[in-house]
Amino acid sequence: MRNMVMGCAVVAMVALSGRSEARPPLHKIIAAQRPELFKSQLGLASWYGKECAGNYTSSGQRFNMNALTCAHPTLPMGTKVCITNLQNSRSVVLTVNDRGPGIPNRIVDVSRLAAKRLGFLAAGRTRVRLQVVGWPIHSAQAANVAPLAAARQERF
Numbered sequence: 001m002r003n004m005v006m007g008c009a010v011v012a013m014v015a016l017s018g019r020s021e022a023r024p025p026l027h028k029i030i031a032a033q034r035p036e037l038f039k040s041q042l043g044l045a046s047w048y049g050k051e052c053a054g055n056y057t058s059s060g061q062r063f064n065m066n067a068l069t070c071a072h073p074t075l076p077m078g079t080k081v082c083i084t085n086l087q088n089s090r091s092v093v094l095t096v097n098d099r100g101p102g103i104p105n106r107i108v109d110v111s112r113l114a115a116k117r118l119g120f121l122a123a124g125r126t127r128v129r130l131q132v133v134g135w136p137i138h139s140a141q142a143a144n145v146a147p148l149a150a151a152r153q154e155r156f
Helices: 002-016 026-032 112-118 139-155
Strands: 041-048 069-071 080-085 091-098 106-111 125-134
Touching (some): 041 112, 080 112, 091 106, 091 112, 106 112
Parallel strands (some): 069 091
Antiparallel strands (some): 041 125, 069 106, 080 125
16 A cells, blocks of 8 residues: 555656756757857968877867868867958868967967968968858767757647
8 A cells, every 4th residue: 555655656746747858959059050140250360280280189180281170269179160361352161170279369270271272371370250151060969959859840
């Protein structure tokens, strides 16, 4: 009898408890990945090359000075950014794979190839505009978005 009362109490508590979700709502995940929410940055860019070639970047990849990559202090690894040289209007899309720059008043370090395409290889630095054009989809987020989207569609 005592076990039956305890069992009923547990069932009642579970039935009356609120629904919980360990994951954040779908709209917040999507909203956090919208490029419009990241305003463009204006500032100085510099480049790095031979002195870092072969070293590991913050993303765990080896640095390749002939790849279209860059270092940014806060953007997530894998973010695609469009860098525009304000001196000559040349643009290039790069992938963030490192942290930096380590020099104050600079917003981004680009690879040697990117500096060449942007036209400031000889100068060493230039004024640029940085705009996010693509956010990375991490495996944990990708795994969470699909079940959440399906669950939300079932409710409506």
